[in-house]
Amino acid sequence: MPAIEGKPAQPVANQDGEVAFPPVTREHILHCSYDYWFPKYRTSCIRSEIIPLTPDFVSYIHEDGIVLADDPSSNPNQEEEDDDDWEPTNPSSDFPPPPRDPRDESDSDDDDEPSAARLPPNKRFPELHQKIESTIAQLGGSVAPKLNWSSPRDATWISRHPNTIKCTSANDIYILLKSSSFISHDLDHAFDDCAPTSQSPPPFQPVLVLRSYFNILPSLEFRCFVKDRNLVAITQRDPNYYPFLRSLRPHITTRIRELFTKRLKFTFPEADFSFDVYIPEASYDDEVNRLGRARLIDINPWAPRTDPILFGWDELLEINVKRPVIGGPLSAQEEDGSEEESESDDEEAEEEDQPELRLVEKDDPAAYNFSSPAFSAHKLPKDVVDASQAGEGGGMRELAERFREFETGRREGAQGQQGGQGGQGRVEEVTEEGEQGGGTST
Ligand SMILES: Nc1ncnc2c1ncn2[C@@H]1O[C@H](COP(=O)(O)OP(=O)(O)OP(=O)(O)O)[C@@H](O)[C@H]1O
Numbered sequence: 001m002p003a004i005e006g007k008p009a010q011p012v013a014n015q016d017g018e019v020a021f022p023p024v025t026r027e028h029i030l031h032c033s034y035d036y037w038f039p040k041y042r043t044s045c046i047r048s049e050i051i052p053l054t055p056d057f058v059s060y061i062h063e064d065g066i067v068l069a070d071d072p073s074s075n076p077n078q079e080e081e082d083d084d085d086w087e088p089t090n091p092s093s094d095f096p097p098p099p100r101d102p103r104d105e106s107d108s109d110d111d112d113e114p115s116a117a118r119l120p121p122n123k124r125f126p127e128l129h130q131k132i133e134s135t136i137a138q139l140g141g142s143v144a145p146k147l148n149w150s151s152p153r154d155a156t157w158i159s160r161h162p163n164t165i166k167c168t169s170a171n172d173i174y175i176l177l178k179s180s181s182f183i184s185h186d187l188d189h190a191f192d193d194c195a196p197t198s199q200s201p202p203p204f205q206p207v208l209v210l211r212s213y214f215n216i217l218p219s220l221e222f223r224c225f226v227k228d229r230n231l232v233a234i235t236q237r238d239p240n241y242y243p244f245l246r247s248l249r250p251h252i253t254t255r256i257r258e259l260f261t262k263r264l265k266f267t268f269p270e271a272d273f274s275f276d277v278y279i280p281e282a283s284y285d286d287e288v289n290r291l292g293r294a295r296l297i298d299i300n301p302w303a304p305r306t307d308p309i310l311f312g313w314d315e316l317l318e319i320n321v322k323r324p325v326i327g328g329p330l331s332a333q334e335e336d337g338s339e340e341e342s343e344s345d346d347e348e349a350e351e352e353d354q355p356e357l358r359l360v361e362k363d364d365p366a367a368y369n370f371s372s373p374a375f376s377a378h379k380l381p382k383d384v385v386d387a388s389q390a391g392e393g394g395g396m397r398e399l400a401e402r403f404r405e406f407e408t409g410r411r412e413g414a415q416g417q418q419g420g421q422g423g424q425g426r427v428e429e430v431t432e433e434g435e436q437g438g439g440t441s442t
Pocket residue numbers: 046143144146149150151152153165182211212213214215216218221237276297298300307
């Protein structure tokens with residue numbers, strides 16, 4: 001049994017005597033990439049497919065302007081669109097490119113040149129485009145996309161499905177990915193601030209992750225922190241106050257501990273990390289099993305880039321783990337992706353400290369302010385404002401219109417959420433273990 005690699009060095013005090021982060025390695029970041037861990041834990045996850053991305057797709061994401069596919073499957077609302085008001089430079093595009101800055105001479109001679117950048121995705125990378133379309137269909141017709149680490153949560157204002165990352169076509173995905181700073185970060189800055197490695201650095205393969213979309217209840221999403229292979233802290237992920245969570249406290253901790261001890265504790269190659277879960281409701285009538293099994297949504301680095309939400313990183317770094325597990329066994333089967341449970345898991349869980357579960361309390365200053373959204377969604381991006389003021393571009397007007405609709409929907413949605421659990425996110429909408437585990441595609 002190989003020793004578990006990747007244990008970050010212990011935190012050290014900085015010059016001011018404060019606890020500082022241990023160095024974050026490239027390997028640690030790669031272990032938190034969806035394509036690394038999903039095959040190991042897929043039966044505890046939302047049904048997902050992983051699609052390796054090609055260099056031309058990555059270039060497409062990086063480019064200014066949004067050229068969309070012009071095949072019928074990607075334009076479900078094409079017949080509803082009215083583009084009489086403007087003449088797009090590329091008839092395949094739903095949106096015009098941003099206005100050209102006359103001071104920028106670098107691309108001034110490109111106007112008449114045929115360019116791959118102007119081809120719609122279905123002609124520029126047809127196989128990948130088709131793969132995305134067919135995977136959406138295979139996953140039930142709507143998906144939640146992300147790259148290796150991040151979802152485009154900061155770009156939902158532009159979506160056809162406002163205030164969500166729901167996508168029902170490849171074009172929906174392209175718009176979200178191209179509009180998201182979080183996605184750009186995955187592609188360009190994932191390894192910033194990593195400690196230099198002496199060996200040749202492991203390669204990075206950008207991937208598109210498509211997860212079967214369901215109406216998730218934000219109140220039942222939690223972020224968990226693991227230190228020295230011990231579950232030390234759990235925080236509510238959505239920063240709203242939900243009164244009903246108080247009575248669910250023991251059930252939440254139990255469900256998360258089950259997932260951790262049976263699946264992650266000894267098999268994840270890092271001793272310190274964070275993971276996100278969704279715990280669907282089981283039954284309102286069942287007092288013992290109020291919640292269903294916890295589903296693994298994501299694994300995040302033990303690093304400043306992971307939001308500790310209701311905790312502070314200084315608190316987490318200073319937690320003293322009574323029974324640290326340094327290193328640990330990885331069985332051959334587990335490395336192969338099979339997921340056997342250890343018979344001693346339950347006993348070990350008994351002996352461990354209880355993780356602290358932190359919920360948003362009534363009148364908590366940390367609670368979400370309904371009048372100020374989490375990201376920059378309350379502001380129109382400067383490009384959109386500039387372009388809409390510069391002329392009568394119908395595409396930009398549409399963006400602004402979408403934004404206004406989003407704003408209205410967000411306010412109404414937020415007010416609705418204050419009432420409690422609502423009727424969404426029921427267990428049947430989540431992957432059933434072993435039945436729809438999904439897999440990777442290459
Ligand atoms: N399959 C799904 N269906 C519907 N919504 C989903 C699905 N998967 C994730 N979400 C929603 O998207 C949110 C973000 O997903 P995820 O945690 O994977 O993104 P992230 O970019 O890694 O977030 P963070 O930066 O907080 O780590 C989740 O909190 C959840 O609300």
